[in-house]
Amino acid sequence: MSAPRVGVIGGGQLARMMQPAAINLGIELRVLSATATDSAAQVIPDTIIGSHHDWDAIEAFAQGCDVVTFDHEHVPTEFLEKLIAQGIAVRPGPHALQYAQDKISMREALTQAGIPCPQWKVISKESDLVEFGDTVGWPFVIKTARGGYDGKGVWVVDDLAEAKTVVAEIQAADIRVLAEQLVPFVRELAAQVARSPQGQCVAYPIVQSTQTNGICHEVISPCPDLSDERATQAQEIALRIAAELDVTGMLAVELFDTGSEILVNELAMRPHNSGHWSMDGAITSQFENHLRAVLDWPLGSPAATSPVTVMVNLLGKDLDDLHSAFRHVMARDPGIKVHLYGKAVKPGRKIGHVNVSGENRDDLTARAWHAADYLTGVIDE
Amino acid sequence: MSAPRVGVIGGGQLARMMQPAAINLGIELRVLSATATDSAAQVIPDTIIGSHHDWDAIEAFAQGCDVVTFDHEHVPTEFLEKLIAQGIAVRPGPHALQYAQDKISMREALTQAGIPCPQWKVISKESDLVEFGDTVGWPFVIKTARGGYDGKGVWVVDDLAEAKTVVAEIQAADIRVLAEQLVPFVRELAAQVARSPQGQCVAYPIVQSTQTNGICHEVISPCPDLSDERATQAQEIALRIAAELDVTGMLAVELFDTGSEILVNELAMRPHNSGHWSMDGAITSQFENHLRAVLDWPLGSPAATSPVTVMVNLLGKDLDDLHSAFRHVMARDPGIKVHLYGKAVKPGRKIGHVNVSGENRDDLTARAWHAADYLTGVIDE
Numbered sequence: 001m002s003a004p005r006v007g008v009i010g011g012g013q014l015a016r017m018m019q020p021a022a023i024n025l026g027i028e029l030r031v032l033s034a035t036a037t038d039s040a041a042q043v044i045p046d047t048i049i050g051s052h053h054d055w056d057a058i059e060a061f062a063q064g065c066d067v068v069t070f071d072h073e074h075v076p077t078e079f080l081e082k083l084i085a086q087g088i089a090v091r092p093g094p095h096a097l098q099y100a101q102d103k104i105s106m107r108e109a110l111t112q113a114g115i116p117c118p119q120w121k122v123i124s125k126e127s128d129l130v131e132f133g134d135t136v137g138w139p140f141v142i143k144t145a146r147g148g149y150d151g152k153g154v155w156v157v158d159d160l161a162e163a164k165t166v167v168a169e170i171q172a173a174d175i176r177v178l179a180e181q182l183v184p185f186v187r188e189l190a191a192q193v194a195r196s197p198q199g200q201c202v203a204y205p206i207v208q209s210t211q212t213n214g215i216c217h218e219v220i221s222p223c224p225d226l227s228d229e230r231a232t233q234a235q236e237i238a239l240r241i242a243a244e245l246d247v248t249g250m251l252a253v254e255l256f257d258t259g260s261e262i263l264v265n266e267l268a269m270r271p272h273n274s275g276h277w278s279m280d281g282a283i284t285s286q287f288e289n290h291l292r293a294v295l296d297w298p299l300g301s302p303a304a305t306s307p308v309t310v311m312v313n314l315l316g317k318d319l320d321d322l323h324s325a326f327r328h329v330m331a332r333d334p335g336i337k338v339h340l341y342g343k344a345v346k347p348g349r350k351i352g353h354v355n356v357s358g359e360n361r362d363d364l365t366a367r368a369w370h371a372a373d374y375l376t377g378v379i380d381e
Numbered sequence: 382m383s384a385p386r387v388g389v390i391g392g393g394q395l396a397r398m399m400q401p402a403a404i405n406l407g408i409e410l411r412v413l414s415a416t417a418t419d420s421a422a423q424v425i426p427d428t429i430i431g432s433h434h435d436w437d438a439i440e441a442f443a444q445g446c447d448v449v450t451f452d453h454e455h456v457p458t459e460f461l462e463k464l465i466a467q468g469i470a471v472r473p474g475p476h477a478l479q480y481a482q483d484k485i486s487m488r489e490a491l492t493q494a495g496i497p498c499p500q501w502k503v504i505s506k507e508s509d510l511v512e513f514g515d516t517v518g519w520p521f522v523i524k525t526a527r528g529g530y531d532g533k534g535v536w537v538v539d540d541l542a543e544a545k546t547v548v549a550e551i552q553a554a555d556i557r558v559l560a561e562q563l564v565p566f567v568r569e570l571a572a573q574v575a576r577s578p579q580g581q582c583v584a585y586p587i588v589q590s591t592q593t594n595g596i597c598h599e600v601i602s603p604c605p606d607l608s609d610e611r612a613t614q615a616q617e618i619a620l621r622i623a624a625e626l627d628v629t630g631m632l633a634v635e636l637f638d639t640g641s642e643i644l645v646n647e648l649a650m651r652p653h654n655s656g657h658w659s660m661d662g663a664i665t666s667q668f669e670n671h672l673r674a675v676l677d678w679p680l681g682s683p684a685a686t687s688p689v690t691v692m693v694n695l696l697g698k699d700l701d702d703l704h705s706a707f708r709h710v711m712a713r714d715p716g717i718k719v720h721l722y723g724k725a726v727k728p729g730r731k732i733g734h735v736n737v738s739g740e741n742r743d744d745l746t747a748r749a750w751h752a753a754d755y756l757t758g759v760i761d762e
Contacts, residue, residue: 002702002704003704003723004704016404017404019400019401019404019424020400020401020404020405022424023397023398023400023401023424024401024660024718024719024720024721025719025720025721026703026704026721026722026723026733028423041426042409042426043400043403043404043426044426045422045423045424045425045426045428047426202715279405283715283716283718283738284715292711297707297708297711298708298711298712298715299711299715300711300715300716301715301716303716305686305687305738306686321383322407323383323384323385323407326678327678327679330673330678330679330680330681331679334583334664334665334679334680334681334682335664335681335682335684337405337664338405338406339405339406340405340406340407341407342384342407352407357664357686
């Protein structure tokens with residue numbers, strides 16, 4: 001019996017959450033983790049300690065893997081090109097991953113493909129800022145082309161003076177600067193699809209995503225009060241992006257819903273926070289479909305198993321012993337599904353999430369928030 | 382953050398299937414496994430290699446565990462008593478586990494508690510056989526008091542000569558002999574409950590279990606065409622046994638349905654094959670509730686998430702490369718959930734199972750059997 005081996009670069013919670021799916025499917029995971037105590041390293045026996053910036057570590061790690069995939073998008077594409085040159089499958093490939101690594105490349109590719117985006121402009125000099133401010137008005141958004149996540153690397157600038165300060169700071173780090181229209185959205189959505197090398201795709205239900213300080217905090221699946229037409233439009237945007245950019249594995253597309261149109265905000269080419277609901281609310285979780293997709297196996301059904309699932313992230317606050325709060329939450333609500341990442345609690349850090357599925361959205365939302373607030377110490381009753 | 386550590390004695394598939402639940406809950410599993418390639422050892426980093434017959438191995442393994450539990454019931458109870466004397470929690474405790482280890486003790490305890498059982502008799506000498514044959518008629522069933530599982534250690538004897546041969550063989554191994562009435566059952570059921578040390582219990586839906594050569598092959602949850610009254614009666618039998626014997630963790634009670642009454646066949650004090658459907662068909666799987674129960678945490682809801690779930694075991698046959706058949710099965714049915722145990726294929730060996738959930742029982746049953754038959758090489762289209 002030949003169990004396939006999937007190598008995952010990065011030892012965070014996304015790699016950790018691939019392990020239950022891998023166990024069920026009889027897939028061997030190998031993880032390249034910065035430390036032996038990282039979230040995924042705790043639960044995956046075949047853990048190699050090393051940095052994703054270290055070619056020697058990546059090369060040694062990849063030997064014997066049927067395919068290499070990712071917990072995050074920060075691996076230099078030149079390393080991935082070298083793996084491919086050695087005959088090792090890398091999914092998503094560097095030709096796709098570059099668009100998740102560089103927001104300017106992403107905007108260029110999406111605009112060329114006719115995908116609806118906020119207005120954007122590459123900023124090199126002061127006159128670019130003035131010109132873009134004249135076009136879209138102030139305030140607008142400045143982003144680092146590379147290295148940002150969870151609200152990091154994003155600024156809303158009110159005027160030229162502030163914009164110049166931010167741009168100077170980014171350019172000092174030798175990173176390119178992207179300016180984007182501040183979209184007057186009424187809410188944020190996310191579309192997730194899985195795509196395999198042979199081109200099979202499945203689309204998950206469109207979800208509503210709510211952020212706190214730029215970090216995903218609540219996801220409701222399916223998105224409330226979204227017309228079938230609009231939901232299909234959002235799914236089609238994600239399917240088109242996956243095909244245009246030749247993404248393999250999971251693709252998450254974060255979207256702005258302005259009330260009248262849907263615009264693409266960000267891309268992630270891996271399992272994503274907006275899909276954690278699928279662990280308890282879909283026939284096939286995003287983690288299982290990511291593994292199936294990168295192995296070029298037929299994909300599993302993304303259909304929901306309940307009318308509604310609500311996910312709320314556990315963002316670290318005052319309470320640092322989650323397990324002491326666990327019993328209360330479990331006793332109060334036997335239907336709550338708690339997922340912990342084995343991470344030390346730090347303020348604002350994602351340390352876990354809760355899912356709850358059922359029929360009444362308001363009831364489920366209240367239950368999920370109560371559990372999350374209790375587990376993080378926001379409330380104590 | 383203090384993650385609890387649960388020690389599991391035995392490295393089989395039941396320990397393996399605890400790992401996804403442990404990962405989600407932030408529980409650290411440690412497994413005592415006979416080899417480094419056992420089913421659970423493949424997926425649990427903290428694997429200690431050793432025998433459950435070796436006190437020194439068990440003692441070293443148990444240090445630092447918050448509680449010790451089991452993949453199987455074969456650990457000598459004297460070792461467990463010694464662990465408890467050292468202050469280590471063992472769940473289920475040896476005072477309960479003895480009834481799962483010794484079928485004569487089990488029949489004595491259940492009969493004393495007024496739980497309905499087949500007629501039974503301890504066999505010491507030839508006249509016991511004659512007397513029991515006169516009482517229940519021939520053929521009847523002979524079992525070893527200890528060491529049997531999956532149909533092993535069970536004989537149906539047609540006459541006194543055959544019975545004497547079987548008894549002599551068992552007694553030669555210094556094992557006591559139990560005779561039981563051959564129950565004219567119309568089908569077999571299973572009742573599963575989880576019970577925590579503080580006495581909280583939850584009861585799973587009653588399932589129908591179908592055996593092939595004494596090995597569980599198909600489980601349908603909930604049991605078809607079972608009245609609410611009869612289902613409640615079966616649940617109450619399991620709840621009473623759990624309380625009477627002070628079981629902690631999961632208890633499975635295999636039952637005969639004679640059409641007019643329900644009789645207890647066997648007990649298992651651990652997650653059990655009859656509960657594998659719960660991995661994809663219940664809010665809380667039997668593996669999660671076993672971990673919650675042995676940690677004395679509040680139990681999760683055992684409610685089904687779909688009207689029907691059908692489980693079919695993968696029993697090894699001709700095909701030894703499951704993964705080559707995997708793609709066909711996945712492509713044909715995106716809703717099938719395949720679970721593999723990482724075990725080499727041997728004829729008749731449990732190497733995995735499939736679950737499928739939905740509304741139409743006949744359709745689900747056909748889908749589950751097609752997948753199982755294809756994966757094991759019984760069919761090739």
